[in-house]
Amino acid sequence: MKTPYKNIYNVLKLNRFIVLAVVIFAMLSSTFSLWMAFKTNKEALNSAFAINTDGSIIPLKLVTQKENFKVEALAHLDLFHNYFYNIDASNYERNLEKALWLGNSSVDNLYRQKKADGVYNRLLQYSLVQKVLSIDSQIEEQNGTYVFRTVTVFEINRGSIIDTYELVSSGNLIPVDRNFPNNPHGLLITNYFENTLKKLNDES
Numbered sequence: 001m002k003t004p005y006k007n008i009y010n011v012l013k014l015n016r017f018i019v020l021a022v023v024i025f026a027m028l029s030s031t032f033s034l035w036m037a038f039k040t041n042k043e044a045l046n047s048a049f050a051i052n053t054d055g056s057i058i059p060l061k062l063v064t065q066k067e068n069f070k071v072e073a074l075a076h077l078d079l080f081h082n083y084f085y086n087i088d089a090s091n092y093e094r095n096l097e098k099a100l101w102l103g104n105s106s107v108d109n110l111y112r113q114k115k116a117d118g119v120y121n122r123l124l125q126y127s128l129v130q131k132v133l134s135i136d137s138q139i140e141e142q143n144g145t146y147v148f149r150t151v152t153v154f155e156i157n158r159g160s161i162i163d164t165y166e167l168v169s170s171g172n173l174i175p176v177d178r179n180f181p182n183n184p185h186g187l188l189i190t191n192y193f194e195n196t197l198k199k200l201n202d203e204s
Helices: 008-045 062-085 092-100 105-116 119-125
Strands: 047-051 057-061 129-142 145-157 162-175 187-203
Touching (some): 062 105, 062 129, 105 119
Antiparallel strands (some): 047 057, 129 145, 145 162, 162 187
16 A cells, blocks of 8 residues: 655645744744843843852942942041041051051152151150041042042140141042952042141140
């Protein structure tokens, strides 16, 4: 008995259906892959990663990073002004060394100028205690540059006399690599300048 031949048109129709199905599936698969790649890339651009204390990876949104920048910048300025102005005969060398890690040559130049003017010699000679009472910093972003203005109130204890001063300083902040424990916030003070210094009151 002879095997009946299939209708050639039915065979061609089936083949065409299979080819179309494969092409459509390939197009859908390619479109899905491209969409997933675009989505992953977008998420990667909007994310950063940090290492937690236990070694795990923590994703951080760039928006969150920008919000956290101000917190870190204020902490950096607070740390610097405490180190640079909260000094006495026993700790000034150690504190100033720490302060110099937080700024560039503009801070170093100011330190050298104060040293040449005999500020630290008087601190030793008269056993003065310079204590920071408050630090208030304002930060603005101007054309991608971070500008700060800080008002530091400190007192100088001369034994029987305590003088209180208000110092207004300004400068810029730039991101750098974190350096624990010397520069934990990964920021550097540049163009640092002491704008005004005035005595607020004398206390006996």
